[in-house]
Structures are given as C-alpha cells and as structure tokens.
Amino acid sequence: MHDIVHTRRIARLLASASAAGLAMATPALAQDQTPPATITPPTAPPTTAAQGPEGAEFGATQDIVVTAQFRQQKLQDIPIAITAVNSAELEAKNQTNLAQVADNAPNVSLKPQGASFGPSVVASIRGVGQNDFNPAYEPGVGIYIDDVYYPQLTGAVFDLLDLDRVEILRGPQGTLAGRNSEGGAIKLYSKKPTGEGGGFVEVSYGSRNRIGVRGAADFKITDTLFGRISGVAKQQEGFVDRIDFGCANPSSGIPATQSGGDCTISKLGGIGYQAIRGILRWQPTDALEVNVIGDYTHDEHTIAGEVLLATSPINSPNVNPVPGVPYDDRFLCGRFCNYITTGQPAATWVPPIPVDPLGAAGTPLAATTGNDRSLYDGWGVSGQINYQVNDTIALTSITGYREFDTRFDSDDDLSPANVGFGKNHLTNWSFSQELRANAQLTDALNLTIGAYYFKQESLYDSLQDIRYVPVFPLQFRQPDPTKADAKAVFAQASFNPFEGFTLSGGLRYTDESKDQQYFRLNLDGTVNRFLDPVGAVYGVGYSGPDTQGLFGGGTVTALSGLIAKYSAKRVDYRLAADYRFSPELLVYASFSTGFKGGGSNPRPFNAQQVIPFAPEQLNAYEVGLKSDFFDRKARFNLSAFINDYKDIQIPVSTCPGAPCAARLNAGEGQIKGFEAELSVFPVPGLAIDASLSYLTFKYNADSLNPSATFPTNPGGVVANDPPTVPPWKFGLGAQYKADLGNAGSITPRFDVNYQDKQYTGPTVLNGTRIRNFIPAYTLVNARLTWTNANEDLDISLEALNLLDKYYLLTIFDLRGAGAGFRKGRPGSPQEFALTVKKKF
Template identity: 30%
Template structure:
C-alpha cells in the first residue's frame, strides 16, 4: 500500500524535543508590538470564569487575536499547530465539516445521529453538529483548546476536550477595521469589522462581514453534467455577525449576537489511490484533481443567535444566562468512488436545529470560588442520503440501484452542575465538581432499495424529476439515559510562579441510535472516559514559561458498527453496539521564552500512546472473540510538535514582526477498522512578516505557508474487498476498488493589507 512521506530533519526533531512546547503569546495588550522582555499575563475562561492561565489546573492552550493575525491563521483548523495532541481538520467531502480529535478521542463519521467527541463552543454556545463547524477567523479575541474530558462544566460530548471561540467585548470610541487579503490560487478575502457607541460606555453596536474566495487547488478532470464549475478545493464563503452590547450599570451586562454563514464552495473531490477497475480514467497527476459523475456544487447555510445576560449581585455573587438558537442546512454531493461513472455516489442533505438555555450562579471570594448552573438542550438532527450504486453487479447496463436512508436523531437533555475550588491552606487547594445529566433521544430511520437512480430532490441534476419514491420505516424508537460525571483535583501553589496539580475527571458521549439501521435495533449506551492528570505550571525569571501535563485515560463502551453478512452487498446492513475499549497515556509540554526585548521563542510537544484493548465480536460458531488487533485509533499521531520564533524590529518606517514556525505530525492512521491508509510523518514550515505603521492605522502582512509543499492526508474513504495473493484487492461496495484520499492545503502565499480608524 502506498504511503506518503513528509520531511523532518534530525536537527528540527532535536530542537523540538529540547525546547518542547508553547502556550504562545496568546495574551493581548493595547500595544501591537511587545517591547518588554517579560511574559504577558494570559487570561482564559476554561472554568467558565476569567482566570490567569497559570492558575488554572487544566491543560489549556490559548491563542489570541494578535497571534492569530501575525501567523496568518484564517480558519480554526490551523489552531491545531499550537495545541499538543490535537487534530482539527476539514473533513472528507466538504470544506466546512470538522474532524476534531484531542488525545485520541473524537468522531470519524459526521452522519446525523453520531455525536462528536470534542465540543465546539462560540461565546459559551455549544455547536452540536460538525457541519459548518470549520469556523473562519472573524472578530475573534482568542481561541482556547481545553484538553481532556470537560464533563463537569461543559457536559456531554466533551470526552476528548473542548474548543472555545471567544469574541471580544466592545469599549471605547467608534472603530472600523478593513482588511483585504490576496494570494495564489486567486485568493481574495475581504473583511470589515466595526463598532459604534450609540450611548457612550453604555450601548454599542458591532458588526463583522467577510467575503472569502479562492480558486481550486485542483480541478474535476471530467464531468458529463452540463454547466458544472470544475474547480476542486475552492472556497466561496460569506459570513456576517451583528452584536449589540448594553451595560446600563456597572453590575449589569447584556449581549445579543446574530451570525450567518453561507458556504457555496464546491463539493470536495478525492484522489484515487488505486486505479479503477470500472473505468479507464487514469489516476490523476495531482492529489487535488478528481473525477466525478455528480454535480460539483455544495451548499452549507448556518445561522444562529444568542442572548447573554450577566448581573453582579455584589462583590462575591453573580448570575448569568445564555440563551441560544441555531440551525444548519447542508446539501452536498459526495462521490465516494471519484470516477466519471456512477459507481458509488452519495447526494445528501443535513438539516439540524438546536436550542439551549443555561443559567449560572457563581461565587468568588478569597478562599472559595465556584461555578454552578442549570442547562437545557433540545436538538433535532435529521438527514437524507442516497447511495447510488449504478455499477452494482459489474454491469453498467443495469437501470441503477439506490439505497436511500432518511431519518432523525433528536435529543432533549437537562443538566445541573457545580464546581468549586477551596483554599485549604495558603498553598494547598482542592477542586470538586460534578454534573448530572438526563437525556432522552428519539429516532426514526427509513431505509429501502430502489432499482433506479434516485436523488433527494427534483432538479438535483439537470432534468431529474423525483417520482413518488417512498421507503419503509425500519426504526422508530426512543431511549433515555442519565449520567453523573465528577471531577476532583488538588492544587499546590509552591510559589507565586509555580503550581502543581493533579486531577481525576470523567466525561461521556451521548447514547444514540444507528442512523443507518436496516431494521429494529436497540440504542447504544453512552461512551465514558475516565481521565487522570498531573501537571505543573511555572514561570522562571519573568521570561520563561513552562507548562507540562501527563495524562492517562480509559475510554469505555465505545460505539462502533458491526457489518452484518448479507447476500446483497448493497444492503449497508449494520448494527451499532458498545463493543470497544481503548486507553491512552501521554505527555504535553508547552514553553515560551522571551529571550530578549524583541525575541520570543516558543515550542510545544505532545506525546501519546493510544490503542484498543478490547473489541467484542463473534466467530462463525457464535462464540465471542476479541478483534481489537484489527482496530486502530485514527487521526492521532504519536508525536505532535511545534517550534517557532517571533522577532520584533523597530524602524523609522514602522514596526515589523518577523515570525516562523515548524509544525510536525508523526504518522497516523485514517481508518478505524482494517486500516489501509497511513499518513507518514510530515512537517509544515511557515514564515511571515508583519508591518505596523507608526501611527497604528495601517498594517500589512506577508505569509508563506507549507513552504516545502508537503502533501498530507486529512481524510479518506475505503471500500475494498479481500486482498489477493498478488497484493491487489477484490472490489468492494459499488463494484470497484475504492481507496480515496483527501489532502491538506498545499504551499500558499498571501498578502494582507489592513486599515483601522
């Protein structure tokens, strides 16, 4: 099987291992350029209250707005470079579906009904589905990456961790920021953000708009459908946000947010790693080129609002309310086989809605700090896909064969939680937290077979009219669960600049029903992760920050699909069960060193050893067996490392910040079961130059990313039969040897010009 090698010099490995890590310059100051060699204070809200990073006994990385801009980070996925043992990547068939793993815990399949393992939050609002979750950087103050289960404060579906996207509160006078970015592949990004004080220091209106476009990294080499845009890996996104903030008194604060994103980027075509046995189309020369027999269009619409109210009762007590409603509607075309023939095509619709309400009661005094709350969530996650297998039976003369699956997996949950830290002595404190969640899920699945080519809607392809096609309901059920998830920890403040901590925490991922069920089957129970951590947070001589965490986690009741044997290999006959158990242990180290007034060095390293310990199955005699040897932890390199520098230069023409970093990921597997595709270790080398005018109005930045033009896999599809003696493979589902790869961004160069007044 072909592997793909990255390049990492021995010198880079040595430096990365020696310097290790980084919590990098996430602190924001009023100055654009830091002239003080001491480290800045970094503030985070990892425990739902503002605290210094160095006093939070949680493994958290915070990347601030200035650092995001100076590194040319335009999408949330790039933040993975700055957080050890973290994977944030655009998923397989689209540009905006997120694959998120932290410490080996996540979710590979983005189909409705499957729950994520890493929670995504925008201003304290949980984003339930991965569709549309690849957020572009717009009007952001910082992004926090919380590693490890966050079950007590953040609740379900944060068993790997949580990503927090935090926007900035408004203050001061009228502001308007304009930015334009131009780059190779025809990139043109235009952003405008501003604020208007309607009532000085009381009422503000803010807004942010972005139009982000880019030509494709590759193209669809063949399409028989008329009037198709043949760009592959292109970008066409419009995003907007409106914010109203009202602070009638010093003790009372309101914020209303509305945002909408429309992503009209094309569907993403994959690269065939094996020649097709059905068509004579050659394997493309570029990994960004593809073939398709489907429309190339794709559409993702996401919007929502939130209302936050905070009231400070007195110096110690405060209350907070967060109300939110969101919806997402996606229409996508995924050509699983990536050939000009309809071998295995999947047009799909995702339709999701959610409402959440959270009330907090918080207390903060010299010896006791706690956060408590009530949480309600109501989510509807529905979908529709047609698996078109026109080549079924190895004969293109058949009229077509379509397996259609539709349904919903809806969830309603309630939770009550509290977590507090108490100072037992001047140096020793203890943290206790717990959350009790009760959840009810209802699910229905329609699953049927039609001997014709069926699309979800009329007009899906030119001239197509959907007839009166109906399929039987095979599942209609409901189930409920309740779960108590505790956290206990101890912290020892050895000195003002050094804290040791140890903790045990638990999290769970919701139980669910099989969204592809072919008949009645019971729901699966929640997955549970137990995590143990010890760590240190330290600062030395005011210019060296070293934070380290060692962890062990036990992941039980993992939800996996067993493919049931059938005479008809188009049946997609599956049963979902709690059949797996895995463990992971590792180390995370982050370092920032202010080497001089104008020189910062930062580094990070994440090491992890993760594997399956048990996967239950049955042999042909019905006896239970363990098949864990055929399962692998995906999207989880044993080593992630980042080494970078930032150098400030003051001149009469303005101030410059020159920065660069080298990010390394060791090899990782792409398939959970019978892995056929491994991405070998690779490194990304990035460089940037930022300029600030003397009066602070003008900025310019030049960014060169993936300088060595590494090719690296971020997703795949594998549908192959048994391997033959000569190393070839028998055809799999769809009648072809389908092994498809999706790749990260190639070498890119961009110039950003900004003006503020």
C-alpha cells in the same frame, strides 16, 4: 497603549460582575462560559500594544484571565491543560480558521473531511472524538462560539473573524462543559464592543486568485449601549482539477462532455465564504450587563478535492461506464486531479447470473444528477444576562439558538464509472437555556450551581445511487429525522484551606434522550422493496404479525417509520488539587470524567441492522505543572495523563460487500500521553513558541466485544490497533520585531508543524486485513510584516506550505465493502498572499 487601556477597562467591568456572570454562552451545552480575555502586563505597559504571541513586545509572558471554572482566574492558576491564543498571535501565524489553530495545539486534531462527508470535520483531543457528521452520532469534542455550543461536526471549520481569543481545554470537561466534551472543548470568543470606537479593514490577494476582505467596527450608541459589527468575504480557486475522462482519453470509448483542448471542467477544493457578526452590549448599571450576539454564514464552493489512490477492480454491467470498461486503475488521475461525474445514467438492473433471489432483474434505475458544489448556510443568536446581586452573589442567564442547512453531492469513486453517487441535504436547529448562580461564600470558598436545558432536531435527507452491490440495486432516499434533548444540573466549588493550596471539584447530573426515525424509499416516495420488504408489503411503520406468510410468519417490523429510542442518565465529576510553590511554579493533579452519548446505527439496510450502541465513557487522571521562569521571559507548561476508556464506539461493517457501516461498543482501552508548551521571550521583540505531544493507545484484549472484532466483523478492531490520531505532534514558531524608527518596524515569522503518521482504520481484501495510514508530514509557513510608526497600517507577505509539501488530510477506503476505491484528500499546495490591514 490603546489595547492595554482597553483590556484594563474590560478587567474593571469584569471585576464588577461575577466570574460566572461573564461567561457568555448561548446555545447547546454552553456550560463553561468565559468573559473577554484580559491581558495584564507584568510591569508598566510600554508605549505600544503587544504584537504577535502574547508578550512578544513586552519581552515577558502576560496574564490571561479566563473563567474555565466559572470564576475569574489567571490561565497559569487553573489546574487544567489549556492552550489559549490571542488575536495578535492568530494574525502573526496566518491562522484564519479553526483547523489551523488546532494544528499548533498539542494532542489536538481538527481536520476537514473528504467530499463524501460534506463540509464537516474530524475532531479529537487526546485521542478522543468523532469522525462522522451523521446527526445520529455525538461529537466527542465540544466546540463553542461565544459560549454557544455547536452540536454538529458539519460546518465546524469556522473562520476566525474578529476574535479576542481561542481556548482549547484538553481532557474531559464533563462537569464544566457537559455532555460530548469527553475529549475536551474548543472555545472561540469574539471581541466585545466597548463604545470606544475603532476597528479595522483588511484586504488580501494571493495564489489561485485568492481574494479576501475582512473588517470590524466598534461604536457607541448611547452612554450605556455599545455595538460592534464584523464581516468577512473570501474566495479562492481550488487546486484539484476535475477532468473529463473521455476528453482526456479519447480512445477509451467513454464519451466526452468537454470539447476543445481543455479537458478541465472545474477546480475542486475552492473557497467561497461570507460571514457577518453583530454584537450589542448594554450596561445600564455596574451590576447589570446584557449581551446580544447574532451571526450569519454563507459558505458555497466546489466540493473537497480528492484523488484516487488505489482500486479493487469491479467488472459489472451495472458499474461499467461503457461495455467492456471496468472500474480499475485506469481512473487513477494523479496527485491533484480526478475524473468525477455529477450523476449516473438511467439503466436496467442486471443481476448476477444465474442467481437472482429477490427478482431484481430488469428493475429500472432512474438517472440521478447533481453538481460539484457544497452549500452551507448557518446562523445563530444568543442572549446573555449577567446580574451582580450583591458583593457575594451573581446570577447569569444564557439563551441560545442556532440553525444550519447544508447540501452537497458526492461521486465517491472519482470516475465516470457508476459505482456510487449521493445527494445529501442536512438541516439542524438547536436551542439551549442555562441559569447559574455564583457565590463567594468566604474569602476561601467559591461555589457555583446551575441548571441547563438543550434541545435539537436534525433532518438528514440523502439520496443514494449505489450500483456496485451485486445482489440488488440500492437506489433510494432516506429522509431520516433525529430529535435529541438533554437536561442537567451542576455544581462547581473551590476551596483554599491555606495559602498556595487549592482544592476544586465539580459534579454534573445529565439526563439525555434521542429519537431517530428511518425511511427507505424509492425516488417516487414509495417504500423500497429491497431495503424494506416488510414496509413495502404492510406499509410504513408496521409492526405486527406476518399475516401473508411472506417472511416466515411471526412478528415482522418495517424499517420505514421505525423509531429507534435512546436515553441515558449520567453523573460526571471532577476533583483537582493544586499547589503554588512560588509565584513561578504551580503543580496540580486531577481526576475527571466525561461521556459521549449513544444511539442507534443510522445507515441500516434492513430492520435487523438497527443496532443500538451505548454511551462512551472516560475516566482521566492528570498531573501537570505551569511555570514562568527567568523574570517571566520563559513559560513552560507540562501535563501527563492516563485515560481509562470504556465502551469505545467504533465503526464496523455489519454486512460484508455492502456499505452498511454501524457503531458498536468495542470494549475498554487506555490512552497515555504527555503535552508540553513553551514560550520564550529572550529580548523584547523576539518570541519563540513550541509545543510537543505524544500519546499511545492500547485495547484491553480481554474486554473486546466479539461482535466488534476482526475476523468476526469485517473492518472491526484487533487488540493491537494503533490510535486513530497522530501519536506525535510538534510545532515551532519564531518571530522578531525589528524597530525601524520613523519607518516603522518589520517582523519576520516562521512556523514549522510536524504530524506523525495517522491510522485511519482497516479494510479487508481477499480475507487479509489492511491498515490505512496517512503518512507523516512537516509544513513550513512564513510571514513578513511591515508596520508603520503609528502602528495602524500593516502590509504582510505570507507563504503557506512554503516548501510545497505534498500531504494528505484524509484517507477513505471502501474496497473492503466492495466499492473498489481508496481515496484521499490532499492538503493545499504552496501559496502566497499579500495582505494590507488598516486600523482606525
């Protein structure tokens, strides 16, 4: 009852401010601000609050109020495909990070990356997204924390700490959310302080020494100032053994670094996460509300555990760990182990005999060292001011700042061989400001206008020690800064010409730019002569005549100091029409556009490889229905879409036999698909939810860029390549709350998730193009919860991956580039945990 009263009070507060005003955003691209979710039961509320999926205890679906179109609307009234999950459902499904929520949403993929990409994710919605964390690239899915846009894929597997809800908007949100929400947007909303007191403390213990503590407290400071603070700390051992190869294979000739019988150095894929969030909410009058939100995250753990799946043998004195021992299948360890090292020894470069065109023979290579830890620190602060000028007009100001710093090392070959080793340090800060006015012009016409500014800077300082390239050594630093900014103005309107029928539309103009600067330096800070011969001779930033005649005369340009500039202006728009045939059925149709920004190749090996790529564009056509049937005991939402995809950005190899991948615009394509979501509440206490999605992708063969296609470009596309997301996804969950009277209640829950096989890109071996796929898999999770009669104490036993399925999250194949390895990141094996939660 307390939760229902709480949400009704929030609803009254929201009604006193504008729908736009309660759209608490703060940083970059926060263009679709949404107030705390309001859940209103269809009938008089029962004596206890809803538990688990929305409406499970009521025995009927509930109304969730959001402002995806800058004004308050029920979720079932919005002509957008949205998956919304409240806090009770997150808890019931054991969902503690964002990737787990995405697993249950149709046509949504959010997966953690392998160790080569640090603490980053691959994010896509409806087949549109991004798989590379490099700040030179833009994400295709917008991720927001309390309406604060998170501009990078690094660190984006957020813990779901003290959330009110998660919203996933599918389809391009170019007008509502702005740039880089081409595939859609994912939004996390914290519980806001009410001053009513209360909170919770939760502790858990489980497999692999899993220890977790979570808590939150709401408090009243004055009659008009309220606060809420929440925090989480969790740790867990990894599940991929890092083994000393020489210790485990004493006859190999490779020296051991471990002594004794235990050859395991560490457990990779661990968890070490701490975060805290504080919120102050000031409401001196019914017309004015100010929210200030601050958060800090420290994430330190062993790097992602990967396993070697296959090799293409390399027999080179620069690569072999000891003479006579090539890099080959001997370093395949098993399903949950590898042989990584954390550096490479000092050496002298041995060129291929008899060819040495660059005079690389005898080049000294310094020893490189690192560790098997991943470190991420991030924080943010936002201020949101909402002012109701009068009954017609509301104003909103949203200011945000975010910053993170991450370090990770990677032994890509997963062995003691000296194939490649990298040390990575990435920093990023971003600032945004938005001003918005919302007007209720008539009973039938709503209008929102606004302006937006965003700025960010990144520095990606990477030390690479790559020794498999046969021509010359690649031991260098690349401390490359990237600066970006964007400005936008937008308008959104909705019109009800007659009862049941609504027309809505939006328009956004965006002006964005990006500068990326390159440096290719030796470890001592001098210019690397192999990667930047012009810079080594003429100096950093040189562009002019070849006065010494060393490069054939004419004008030459140094790679170090070179700045690649990108800018674009873009107009996005959206049109939608919906008609409510009855209180139970809404149908809609829409057309919307979106784009993902362009830029230049961030990993060139010479100035000629600084290749620009244009923005990616999407035009989306969608039809759908939203329905509640059988006295609201069943909710069924269905959508179907066609995406016309233009200037598709793809990764390709620009120099065979070396890892100089770039982005090119491949051409045009079309994505088609559908999504279905079902919630059923046959009787009070029983909840069943399901989702199903499918998509297919096809290139327009006549539009393909020859520079981006195979065989012209190794690793490039061909016309019949499949989508790089799973075509089919399916999820099914069920729970039943059994009342035990004075003994409380007990709730068993089961969730089943299926993911189809997923294409991860090609590799080329001996002239043959090979497609890589992550195999399909099905996971089963379970939870059994006892709740006391007062409903302030929960004890839960949970099982993740109950059937102990072996599956892969990623596959990374660099055999075609000459690196010799194909590796993957396995998902977590079966684990159990006991959790105790006390509410107060």
